Amino acid sequence: MYVSRGARRAARTRASAAVLGAALLLAACSTPDDPNKGDEDGKAGAGITQQPKEADPFWVNPDGNAARQVAAYLKSGKGDEAEQIRKIAQQPTGEWIGPENPEQEARGFTEAADKAGRTALLVLYNIPHRDCGQYSQGGAADGNAYRTWIDGVAAGIGDRSATVILEPDAVLHLVDGCTKDEFHEERYDLLTGAVEKLKSLKNTKVYLDAGNAGWGHPDQIFEPLKWAGIAKADGFSVNVSNFYSTEDSIAYGKQLSAKVGDKHFVIDTSRNGNGPYKDGDENERWCNPPGRALGEAPTIKTADPLVDAYLWVKRPGESDGECKGGPKAGEWWSDYALELARGSNT
Numbered sequence: 136m137y138v139s140r141g142a143r144r145a146a147r148t149r150a151s152a153a154v155l156g157a158a159l160l161l162a163a164c165s166t167p168d169d170p171n172k173g174d175e176d177g178k179a180g181a182g183i184t185q186q187p188k189e190a191d192p193f194w195v196n197p198d199g200n201a202a203r204q205v206a207a208y209l210k211s212g213k214g215d216e217a218e219q220i221r222k223i224a225q226q227p228t229g230e231w232i233g234p235e236n237p238e239q240e241a242r243g244f245t246e247a248a249d250k251a252g253r254t255a256l257l258v259l260y261n262i263p264h265r266d267c268g269q270y271s272q273g274g275a276a277d278g279n280a281y282r283t284w285i286d287g288v289a290a291g292i293g294d295r296s297a298t299v300i301l302e303p304d305a306v307l308h309l310v311d312g313c314t315k316d317e318f319h320e321e322r323y324d325l326l327t328g329a330v331e332k333l334k335s336l337k338n339t340k341v342y343l344d345a346g347n348a349g350w351g352h353p354d355q356i357f358e359p360l361k362w363a364g365i366a367k368a369d370g371f372s373v374n375v376s377n378f379y380s381t382e383d384s385i386a387y388g389k390q391l392s393a394k395v396g397d398k399h400f401v402i403d404t405s406r407n408g409n410g411p412y413k414d415g416d417e418n419e420r421w422c423n424p425p426g427r428a429l430g431e432a433p434t435i436k437t438a439d440p441l442v443d444a445y446l447w448v449k450r451p452g453e454s455d456g457e458c459k460g461g462p463k464a465g466e467w468w469s470d471y472a473l474e475l476a477r478g479s480n481t
Contacts, residue, residue, distance in 0.1 A: 181205035193227035194248035219476040241291025267313040307346040327364035345371035348387035357394035370399040376449040404430030405447035422458040428478030
């Protein structure tokens, strides 16, 4: 099972001009249904605020795609739809750093988070030969380009608070045979280098991605995680962009943790409210499955001491790829966002 994420093309943000100093490049692929992007002050106009810090210290982007969709629905008199999408807009979600302006984007997100007294949640997804030629294929041109990109991200973060999810699927695809053998040695070197670079920063936590509860067994991935630098990371992430239940994800994570030095982990709960999809083509059950729902809201108050946080790493409402009527991977899809929100108890 492959987990596809969109390669984000940069789109300009207007979340906080006073903080960012100028329009910055955001990792968002598309705009909401309404072509009018926000009000005259450059804000989405959705009234999005931060969550209580004691339970959820991560930054809510007040000008993300979901916030803009709320504003668009309100402007067109669709109050019910607006309140459904607000379930997404009011929660912190991962900011996926794009390939072209890593330093500028990382600085913009962390500065905005710092001004709000929160921690930026960043996702780094640019490893060479990414996604094995599937919907989210791409990544840096080569190892040197990737190292330069990581250096840019690190320079942008600086001493500000950030939590980084490092390279979803990068280790998993070394294990499941998806990534060609000739690229393995370089990928391990790039991942260990990225962990070391990011952990050299004063206030950055790093979670190396470790797959999900449905792909295989922890015995298959714990040694590759060690080779990829898990010892120097804060822990690992599970269920990124997938749908496995929190209960199953905790069980998987605890088994894996016991094999990698009792490392802590985080769980992507963004779309796991109804668990995984079990119908249709087995090879594409992960791709825009119908009948799914938002999962537990992001929080550091979890059901197990080994779980540092429930996070919304995947941004709910963004497509997994061109399947089941969806747009390109990473693009905003309002109909799917509404389905996720309406199916949830969040």
